[in-house]
Amino acid sequence: MKSNTVKIGDTLIGGGFPVAVQTMWKSPLSGEIGVILSGIEELKDIGADIIRFAVPDIEDAEILSKISKKSVIPLVADIHFDYKIALKCIKGGVHKIRINPGNIGASWKVEEVVRAAADCNVPIRVGVNGGSLPSSFRDLKDISEAMVKAAEMELNVFEKLKFKDVVFSLKSSDIESTVMANTVFSSRYSYPLHLGVTEAGPLIPGIVKSSIALNTMLKDNIGDTIRVSLSDTMRNEVIAGKEILKAAGKISSGITTISCPRCGRASFNTHEFLNSVDSTLQKINKNITIAVMGCIVNGPGEARHADLGITGSGDNIVIFRKGKIVKRANPSEAVRLFLEELREI
Amino acid sequence: MKSNTVKIGDTLIGGGFPVAVQTMWKSPLSGEIGVILSGIEELKDIGADIIRFAVPDIEDAEILSKISKKSVIPLVADIHFDYKIALKCIKGGVHKIRINPGNIGASWKVEEVVRAAADCNVPIRVGVNGGSLPSSFRDLKDISEAMVKAAEMELNVFEKLKFKDVVFSLKSSDIESTVMANTVFSSRYSYPLHLGVTEAGPLIPGIVKSSIALNTMLKDNIGDTIRVSLSDTMRNEVIAGKEILKAAGKISSGITTISCPRCGRASFNTHEFLNSVDSTLQKINKNITIAVMGCIVNGPGEARHADLGITGSGDNIVIFRKGKIVKRANPSEAVRLFLEELREI
Numbered sequence: 001m002k003s004n005t006v007k008i009g010d011t012l013i014g015g016g017f018p019v020a021v022q023t024m025w026k027s028p029l030s031g032e033i034g035v036i037l038s039g040i041e042e043l044k045d046i047g048a049d050i051i052r053f054a055v056p057d058i059e060d061a062e063i064l065s066k067i068s069k070k071s072v073i074p075l076v077a078d079i080h081f082d083y084k085i086a087l088k089c090i091k092g093g094v095h096k097i098r099i100n101p102g103n104i105g106a107s108w109k110v111e112e113v114v115r116a117a118a119d120c121n122v123p124i125r126v127g128v129n130g131g132s133l134p135s136s137f138r139d140l141k142d143i144s145e146a147m148v149k150a151a152e153m154e155l156n157v158f159e160k161l162k163f164k165d166v167v168f169s170l171k172s173s174d175i176e177s178t179v180m181a182n183t184v185f186s187s188r189y190s191y192p193l194h195l196g197v198t199e200a201g202p203l204i205p206g207i208v209k210s211s212i213a214l215n216t217m218l219k220d221n222i223g224d225t226i227r228v229s230l231s232d233t234m235r236n237e238v239i240a241g242k243e244i245l246k247a248a249g250k251i252s253s254g255i256t257t258i259s260c261p262r263c264g265r266a267s268f269n270t271h272e273f274l275n276s277v278d279s280t281l282q283k284i285n286k287n288i289t290i291a292v293m294g295c296i297v298n299g300p301g302e303a304r305h306a307d308l309g310i311t312g313s314g315d316n317i318v319i320f321r322k323g324k325i326v327k328r329a330n331p332s333e334a335v336r337l338f339l340e341e342l343r344e345i
Numbered sequence: 346m347k348s349n350t351v352k353i354g355d356t357l358i359g360g361g362f363p364v365a366v367q368t369m370w371k372s373p374l375s376g377e378i379g380v381i382l383s384g385i386e387e388l389k390d391i392g393a394d395i396i397r398f399a400v401p402d403i404e405d406a407e408i409l410s411k412i413s414k415k416s417v418i419p420l421v422a423d424i425h426f427d428y429k430i431a432l433k434c435i436k437g438g439v440h441k442i443r444i445n446p447g448n449i450g451a452s453w454k455v456e457e458v459v460r461a462a463a464d465c466n467v468p469i470r471v472g473v474n475g476g477s478l479p480s481s482f483r484d485l486k487d488i489s490e491a492m493v494k495a496a497e498m499e500l501n502v503f504e505k506l507k508f509k510d511v512v513f514s515l516k517s518s519d520i521e522s523t524v525m526a527n528t529v530f531s532s533r534y535s536y537p538l539h540l541g542v543t544e545a546g547p548l549i550p551g552i553v554k555s556s557i558a559l560n561t562m563l564k565d566n567i568g569d570t571i572r573v574s575l576s577d578t579m580r581n582e583v584i585a586g587k588e589i590l591k592a593a594g595k596i597s598s599g600i601t602t603i604s605c606p607r608c609g610r611a612s613f614n615t616h617e618f619l620n621s622v623d624s625t626l627q628k629i630n631k632n633i634t635i636a637v638m639g640c641i642v643n644g645p646g647e648a649r650h651a652d653l654g655i656t657g658s659g660d661n662i663v664i665f666r667k668g669k670i671v672k673r674a675n676p677s678e679a680v681r682l683f684l685e686e687l688r689e690i
Contacts, residue, residue, distance in 0.1 A: 024606060024608050025608065025609060026606070026607045026608060026609075026611075027609060028609045029609055053608075053609055054608040054609035054610040055609070056609065056610050060609070078608070129647065131603075131646070131647035131648065131649075131650075132646055132647045173603045175592060199603045199604055199605055199606070199636070199638075199647070199648075200604075200606075201601075201602040201603065201604045202602060202604060202619050202623070203548075204552060204581065204584050204585050204588055205584075205588045205591075205601075205602060206606075207549060207552045207553060207556065208552060208556045208585065208588040208589055208591075208592050209588075209592055211552065211553045211556035211557050212556050212557060212560045212592055215557045229606040230606055231604040231605060231606055231607065231615050231616055231619055231637065232606075232616065236549060237606070239549050240549050240553065243549055243550045243553040243554075244553055246550075246553075247520060247553050247554055247557055256546075256550075257546040257547060257550060258476075258518045258544045258546065259544055259545075259546045259547060259576040260544055260576060261369060261371070261544070261545075261574040261575055261576055261577075261582070262371045262576065263369050263370065263371060263398075263399040263423070264370060264371075264372060264373045264374055264398055264399035264400070264401065264405065265399040265401050266371075270576050271576055271577065274547050274576055278547070291544070292576065293544075301476070301477055302474065302476035302477045302544070303476060303544075304476075305476075
């Protein structure tokens, strides 16, 4: 079923629009607004489409409102318990809020938040988390069923209030229940889905779990925005998110890197070179395949389909295009010459 | 189809034995043998089952033979072009070799290598690489079909010589052709399969591609040994390999980490804590779930299924077991107390 379209600031998600990559701000909302704004710009440059902020108190709501007015991409306020924080964010111009009616309390509070959201065209994400289900669902044996039921309970609140601008997420720290819950939910409802595996862990296990779970759903056309949740940097969350979208065939723009793992045969330090060009590569939107190979023996041959490649040959470096050598030079020139060729493409 | 069992040193792969995790040594085989041996031990400690070495010349074959005699896990020699290097490794006690008959040349050379391998009970891996197919298959439109055909061509050589101790790999830098080639090959033959995505790229894209491809195959019971090829450290290749096996349900031992990505609400530095305990955790074989949570609000609740958890509460840290708080202490005590509790479990 095609999902509804929801507008978050100037960004559309759902309804077949490109799957948006999110991350979550990892520090408190204190300090210089300018510093946060340039952090947001850096994340946008490498592919972040939306950024979420925890807003634990009313002062933070004020700060986030100020930031939202100047942000280059839409921002989301993550709010628990206190409906007043939600109201402040909505009226302050934050582009989306994440609340669960179930933890806001009295229904008049929820109604007030929803009415304000409707007035200000601010969408709401409801985030069901397999680890913190309402107690009434906690004892269901099938956790994915419990997650869907919890989402439906929240959904009823919005449907009664005729508020349709809702995005749902059903996250668990387990791949299978996350996939199952989203599959069931998306077969029943057309609300856009925000995908993620929650508390996925440190960099490597987090990327492993998120890649498998998100790819499975995205390949089934489930999911309108994603966040790779890692106990690691925001930058790495965004890069991982983009790579998952690429692998699932959801974006074809950006650099694809074919690179040697390096072995005892290697004459070119692929790791060091990749580190030197990484930040430039992350910002390129064109669909280009580059190859960074350890040795001349396999390099240009194995990577003959790459638009641009580099490897070592004796004391020199060799740059090739589609398997054909176009330049030989001193290793100290590697980064400069490679980026020069890249700009030409 | 259940795969044949192949013995590599003292390690069995195939035939339903546990899927073995491999990595490849990333430096030349020069320097102190003792240094390489302790590097091998470190990799074994975090879960490496087999390590492969590039052996570009005859001196390296001698060094690797010496190392193999003292290594705590089986070693594999990766050989191109020169059959004499293969003979030296086989006779020198290296536990497995990787050669492609197609690039060894004259059939008498291949026969000599295979005869030596049979005499010494050394298995051979044939590694078909989608990027460096023999020219006769290079123009086939379907790359996975070309990979299978290339593998079958090599296979015929071994079958004629009645040598059965063969492991195959069919790797491409593309997820779909890797999965398809292995799926087709494993439906036709019972030789054990070594899985991997070749030249998968830097850490994040490499793990994304490998997770998706390897998980798809492992879930279908395809694959007897794996290597996550990354332009990154051997350590990270091994950790990623283990995590993929865990995600695919192929190993249930070892630590599962549920951890907060951290947000503006967090009072406990989960990243720093995870870094401090990481090397200890990687070495634990027991099936334990730990939770490293950013705040007391969600921490013990969301992670109540974890065997052991830690989070911050005001200026203190709190350690909990199955959601019940068992200790409060100063943050400087966090690592020590946590590992103490872990040892008790």
